[in-house]
Amino acid sequence: MVFLPNELVDRILSESVLRKRDYCNIALASHDFCALARRYLFEDVTVECAYCTDESDPARALTDTARRRLRFFRTHPDLAALVRGAYRVDGSETFRPGDPDYQVKAIGRIWDAIYTVFPRLEQVWDEFLVPPSTLPACTSTLRSVRSLWLTNEAFTWLRHCRNLRSLNCSFTSEGAPVLPSPLPFSLEEIRLDELYGPPTPFLDLVRLSSSTLRSLDLCGRLAILTDFSGLPALETLRLSVCGGQGRADPAHEQSLLRASLPTLTRLKTLVVVQHFSWRRSGGVFDVIAHPDIVALFPKTLERIECDDEPTLEQCKSLFGAPAGTSVRALGVLGRADVMRNTTEARRWCQERGIAWRKARLG
Known part of the structure; x- marks a missing residue:
């Protein structure tokens, strides 16, 4: 052997x-x-919840599987200490209002139980994440918080998360915090989910993280920030475009790219996705595979990732300039309901040393 x-x-x-x-x-x-x-x-754990058939009721209930999982880790603290990521998700199970078979709890209470079981979490995610009622033990180890509405209450918690490096957040028109300078943490990644009201709180967060910020997701709001010269460490930019569908104006989207690209002097990865309401095959490449857009790509650009598939002609527009291209990898992700033949486009890219692979959009 x-x-x-x-x-x-x-x-x-x-x-x-x-x-x-x-x-x-x-x-x-x-x-x-x-x-x-x-x-x-035991690197990460998913806690699945049942939800009420009355969608106006925000309460949840742990499924039997989730209860058994938490009970297991509660009785095996050595294994619970290995868990670095916790994710609460709504499953397919539902309950009716007042159903005695379900122990209904507010989402915050469920998270209090999760924090109690797993003392060394580094990443937490919940579509409806709320700040904890008291500072959990993992506050000192948290590095990534996802899907948090950044309110005064939320920032009261985050100011204690000194090791925080990645923040996925949303802003409302009311209750946005006044951020201190300097921030109590050094963010390397910021992802915008939702923005209601003026963009000032989000832009303040970006500005105060300028020296360390390496990855930025604008969630389809390129218009609020087109000058990236103040972000010297930025290497990854994620954008959302509409590709000419609905009320979208591709010419306007291209004008924003023309203003932005010259300021992205260290960009290595450009991620472009289509707005979920207006997805169509080729829409992303209709926006970015334009000669005067391609001419502005920074010389440092190595990867382009898209939730779309290009035609052969779009590949030629994107990478066929006489001066060549610095891009070495193209990540694509086609729609399941559209079977596009990409054989020629893939072969053309590979013959020119450009790897064709499944996009990594997370």
Whole structure:
């Protein structure tokens, strides 16, 4: 029997393409491998909830699976300490108002239970995330908070998250916090979800993070920020376009890109997605595969990621300039209901050293 050295197994385990089943198989191979695989097996946990058939009721109830999962980790604190990510999701299970079989709780109470069980969380996500009622133990270890409405109450919690590096947030027209300078944390990634009212609070957050910000998602609101010269570390920009559908104006979107691209002097990755209301095949490339847009791509650009698939002609417009292109990878993601033949476009890109792969849009 051939035994692999632990160092090699550890490198294999660190590959992002592995699935939980792969980790389980490696863990079952030997006692030593099991010890190496544990932190990957218990790296994150999903807490699934049932929701009320009355959609106006914001309360949730833990499913049986979620209750058993939390009970398991509560009785195995050594494994709970390995969990780095917690995600609360609404499943397919529903309950009627007043159903005695469900222990209904506010979402904040459910998160209080999650924080109690997992003391060393680094990432939390919830479509309706609310700030905790008291500072949990993981406040000092949190690095990523996703889908949070950034209010005064929320920032009262975040100001204690000194290791926070990634924030996915929304802003309302009322209750936006007055941010201190300097911020109590150094953000490397900011993703805008929703914006109601003036963009000032969001722009303040970006400005106060300018020296460390490496990734920015404007959520289809390129018009609020077209000068990126004040963000010297920015390497990844995510945009949402409409591609000429509905009331969208592709010429206006292109004019915003013309203003923005010359200020992105260190950009390595450009992610462009279509607004969910106006998706159509080729819409992204109708906007970006334009000669005077392509001419403004920064020389540092290495990857373009899109939730779309280009035609051969769009690929030629995007990468066929006589001066060549710095782009080495194109990430694409076609619609399941549209089977577009991309064989020629893919071959054309690959012949020119441009890798064609499935887009990473997360």
